[in-house]
Amino acid sequence: MTQHRKAVSPHVSPLAPRRFVKLPPLEGVRLSAGAAGIRYKGRTDVMVALFARGTKVAGVFTKSKTASAPVEWCKACLDMSSTARALVVNSGNANAFTGKNGWEGVSEVAAAAADIAGCSLEEVYLGSTGVIGEPLPFEKITRVLDKLVRQAKPNRWREAVQAIMTTDTYPKMATAKAKIGGKTVTINGMCKGSGMIMPDMGTMLAYVFTDAKLSARVLQDLLEEGVGPSFNSITVDSDTSTSDTLLLFATGKAGNPAIRSASDRRLRDLRAKLNALLLDLALQVVRDGEGAGKLIRVDVSGAESDEAAKRVALSIANSPLVKTAIAGNDANWGRVVMAVGKAGEKADRDKLRIWFGKQLVAERGDRAPKYDEARATKAVSGLEVDIAVDLRLGRGKARVWTCDLTHGYIDINGSYRS
Template identity: 45%
Template sequence: MPVNLQAPDPKALHPVPGVRIGTAMAGVRKAHRKDVCVFVLDEGAAVAGVFTRNRFCAAPVQVAREHLAAARGIRALVINTGNANAGTGEEGLAHARATCAALAGHLGVEPTQVLPFSTGVIMEPLPVDRIVAGLPVALAGLKADGWADAAQAIMTTDTVPKAVSTQVSIGAQTVTITGIAKGAGMIRPNMATMLGFIATDANIDPSLLPALVRQAADQSFNRITVDGDTSTNDAFVLMATRRARHAAITALESPEGLALQEALIGVAQQLAQAIVRDGEGATKFITVRVEGGATADECRKVAYAIAHSPLVKTAFYASDPNLGRILAAVGYAGIEDLDQTKIDLYLDDVHVAQRGGRHPQYKEEDGQRVMKRSDITVRVLLGRGSAEATVWTCDLSHDYVSINADYRS
């Protein structure tokens, strides 16, 4: 069961003017489940994305990058679950392109105006014929309020769909931001998440979108880990239909640009945290905050060393305050001139370690009391400067092994 996470209320997901969504049951891997999703964008929409840094990237990632670089104006996205179309060589590229061409033919646009995305099992041929056969059904069901269906249609081992929506006032106009994401395992994004899609009707200069999507990813999806594995298929896409009636945003540093950034990052962070809360086999949601670093980069190194440690994660699963494991992770994070006598460690409100040693008033029953909670914050103070960084992770349970051992069955 996910950690303090419920499926979104479809009524709370605001439609984004200029975006229509349709889904279909194409039988990509399993029958009788939504597994194909189509986004159709009005002409004039701007689209930007960030993708996995895994050098063994999937065919749809390669094709999506090519189509974005072609700058023909993206008009549609096609997403399938059940099959990653990764590790499939030239055949996989041909299948990704064929899917784009098929959708483009239905819409009367160029294939380079379609972005493909896939998630699921790696190194199996994409059943492109099934996906293509499902496109008419998805297109026949296009609707503005299809976000909840879309969130369900992109799931793999997720136990609940993930969707977030908000509205913000910009230039006295209401601007909508709605997004979905999927992911539960193979999560250590190095750009984004396994799959994430956010749309807004904000009227923003298209040239600002690449920087905006990178900022949003860096503050959200690049701050999570479930198991330390970076997927072959990671993609995070931002769509701006530019239909809102406020004056165009031409600088991210403007009051309007900052308001949009804040709202967008808020949506992205909620989606990213939902992925961790739904981590495969997770029973605890853990915030790791590292403060007092010389640089934000070294703070992230320390935070990820803690968040990735199997020993730390299993201790949290067992509610075992074996907190020396956290200090050990801090020590091997890669800060060569780290002074251990300046390190303090907190577990929620409990001061565990002071100046590198056990706090004189720390009691193990206090640590155990905190570790039994489902939401826990770990704070590490490095005593080196004023930089800080936060990472979100989960514990590691028996169920994680079982889920991944049985994934292809």
């Protein structure tokens, strides 16, 4: 068990944000982080968030049939209650495929947290990220919980997210202000994730907090609506995690008028800001994709339906041949043709149009007449690459993001557990 983070990811992704946002305090939330020694040495690996009484929560989770114990725990909590008082997340061990020990781990940690925070068991939310299939040494977490709860402060956002990083090369955070009926509310978000990223929901672990006063039903509606074009539209390696969790907490301290329905017009600003924040976080994950050197945006239009467009877009975004070509600054649009062809959706070779950046590279079943190799190469040589495909069959469209496939991915994943 070596210091994995230091050993394989000494560098920060070239796609990392130039500077990190500072999350403001958010009334009703206190945080802390500490070192439990679960797997890593010399770094923090547990974060705790504590919520004011009455905090509402909504969540979406991995659709994996082998979901982790914390995912099952959170789902069960949401079924029983819609309020949350504590969130405990560890890195270094995913507590996935850990059998009875796994369930014992989540129960023990939740019981300890409920005891210390003075709340009921189902108000404690849990998350774990790291290696799959190794027993979680949960007593290491319970041992530090009391201290972490006592030390929790409203301004410890960055410390908290740093404690849950694994192969991440930078902490992922975002913040926004929105108005509800004239009252300003704050939204803070954090997440982690770098590999095993093709969320069938939300990627790895993402936590969003607001002081808005919203019912659990409204929160859940907003979250399910926002996750589609953000976390559910990114892929690093087509591998869906066992642990994907996205939770949205609302402390209700902002004093906005009560909102009973997600279709309430007064939610327009909050919805826009929340969706932008979810996308911001999701893109931070892709920008930190394992080994990533480039951020690739794939737009598909003209499909028979939005669903068909998304399958074609993901077929392109998950193609190892497309991703390695982009890594090598190779404007190999023939591989985009291949990926469209294999997607299993309706496509007509002779209608298809493909752009790299602003350059039309293919149309009418052939290379575009004005194709220019130098311009096409330039379009795939920067840190951000845009691929657009118009199938010209219908009105369905989708946009997804991925990163390139480089030697870094092989380095990181050939020795993850060692």
